[in-house]
Amino acid sequence: MTTLFDPIHAGDLHLANRIAMAPLTRNRSPQAVPRAITATYYAQRASAGLLITEGTAITAQGQGYSDVPGLYGSEQLDGWKKVTRAVHERGGKIVTQLWHVGRVSHSLLQPGRAAPVAPSAVQAHAKTYLVDPATGQGEFVHTCMPRALAVEELPDIVHTYAAAARNAVQSAGFDGVEIHGANGYLLDQFLKDGANRRSDDYGGSIPRRVRLMLEVTRAVADAIGGGRVGLRLSPVTPANDIHDSHPQPLFEHLARQLAPLSLAYIHVIEGATGGPREVEGSPFDYAAFKAAYRDAGGRGAWMVNNGYGRDLALQAVASGHADMVAFGRAYISNPDLVERLRRNAPLNDWDRSTFYGGGEQGYIDYPTLD
Numbered sequence: 616m617t618t619l620f621d622p623i624h625a626g627d628l629h630l631a632n633r634i635a636m637a638p639l640t641r642n643r644s645p646q647a648v649p650r651a652i653t654a655t656y657y658a659q660r661a662s663a664g665l666l667i668t669e670g671t672a673i674t675a676q677g678q679g680y681s682d683v684p685g686l687y688g689s690e691q692l693d694g695w696k697k698v699t700r701a702v703h704e705r706g707g708k709i710v711t712q713l714w715h716v717g718r719v720s721h722s723l724l725q726p727g728r729a730a731p732v733a734p735s736a737v738q739a740h741a742k743t744y745l746v747d748p749a750t751g752q753g754e755f756v757h758t759c760m761p762r763a764l765a766v767e768e769l770p771d772i773v774h775t776y777a778a779a780a781r782n783a784v785q786s787a788g789f790d791g792v793e794i795h796g797a798n799g800y801l802l803d804q805f806l807k808d809g810a811n812r813r814s815d816d817y818g819g820s821i822p823r824r825v826r827l828m829l830e831v832t833r834a835v836a837d838a839i840g841g842g843r844v845g846l847r848l849s850p851v852t853p854a855n856d857i858h859d860s861h862p863q864p865l866f867e868h869l870a871r872q873l874a875p876l877s878l879a880y881i882h883v884i885e886g887a888t889g890g891p892r893e894v895e896g897s898p899f900d901y902a903a904f905k906a907a908y909r910d911a912g913g914r915g916a917w918m919v920n921n922g923y924g925r926d927l928a929l930q931a932v933a934s935g936h937a938d939m940v941a942f943g944r945a946y947i948s949n950p951d952l953v954e955r956l957r958r959n960a961p962l963n964d965w966d967r968s969t970f971y972g973g974g975e976q977g978y979i980d981y982p983t984l985d
């Protein structure tokens with residue numbers, strides 16, 4: 616019987632075990648440049664089968680929070696090179712999460728203080744994190760009203776995802792990328808009818824609402840090979856005020872379209888991100904979603920996330936519900952999570968007050984077992 620601790624080939628990613636570190640925003644990259652402590656942070660956690668970095672902006676327009684890293688400048692890529700080198704020196708595997716926040720942003724973070732962009736001018740009742748450069752103090756503030764992207768702007772966004780993927784692998788040394796298609800950010804906004812009110816080829820019907828995500832995924836797979844590409848999805852999360860009226864047919868259609876792309880993995884957030892695994896009023900059949908992908912020929916690893924403890928994770932892999940399990944907050948406070956799960960050892964508690972912003976405290980100072 617397959618266990619969480621068995622190796623797996625996820626596309627071209629040959630992984631030592633089936634435990635992934637989920638993407639975790641930590642707001643510790645001033646000017647979008649990863650610092651030396653970020654190399655230490657990921658290297659400490661290199662025993663994971665796969666490290667997925669925090670969301671990394673593909674452009675300044677895609678930036679939605681203070682002090683998150685980027686992949687669009689030479690200093691940023693140099694910073695990431697130190698991270699991937701440190702992880703590889705410890706035998707780890709690491710992909711970076713390509714992120715465009717869309718409407719979950721603030722004009723103070725946008726080039727030229729412009730309005731954030733989105734499929735439609737529909738404001739998210741959500742907050743973003745701004746750091747006052749004068750004081751270094753951070754606070755959560757309401758996101759701004761976005762402007763609708765013109766259809767003529769979309770090809771450039773697709774090309775920018777592909778360019779960021781090439782930068783990630785060819786310049787920064789990542790083993791691959793994960794496309795952030797979840798949690799109410801740009802690609803998820805285009806998917807879902809709560810945010811996408813367009814009447815052109817990118818809005819209205821399900822095939823039209825999945826179009827941008829498919830174009831981006833195809834372009835990234837063409838750029839670096841589908842076997843190095845993962846995609847993160849969140850069918851029913853309410854994160855960042857996102858919603859769709861009929862998620863089951865939407866995601867089963869998307870699954871069938873993704874199947875031929877030979878992706879390394881599909882990463883599914885079950886329930887509300889960082890919250891309950893069941894979302895009241897939003898039932899979702901994850902087994903049917905996975906079956907739609909497999910029945911259409913999809914062979915990428917199936918990675919699940921959200922609220923998994925040791926027993927549920929062991930059961931998910933043993934039962935075939937999932938091929939991999941991604942752990943988020945547990946990885947913040949347990950660099951040696953794989954060993955702790957293997958030994959069924961106690962886990963360190965995390966300190967929520969040091970999740971976002973700051974320095975070494977709550978970042979690289981959690982203890983290991985030995």
Ligand SMILES: C=C(C(=O)O)c1ccccc1
Binds near residue numbers: 639680798
């Ligand atoms: C990238 C994030 C996501 O996917 O929800 C994020 C951003 C800010 C805080 C927490 C998480």
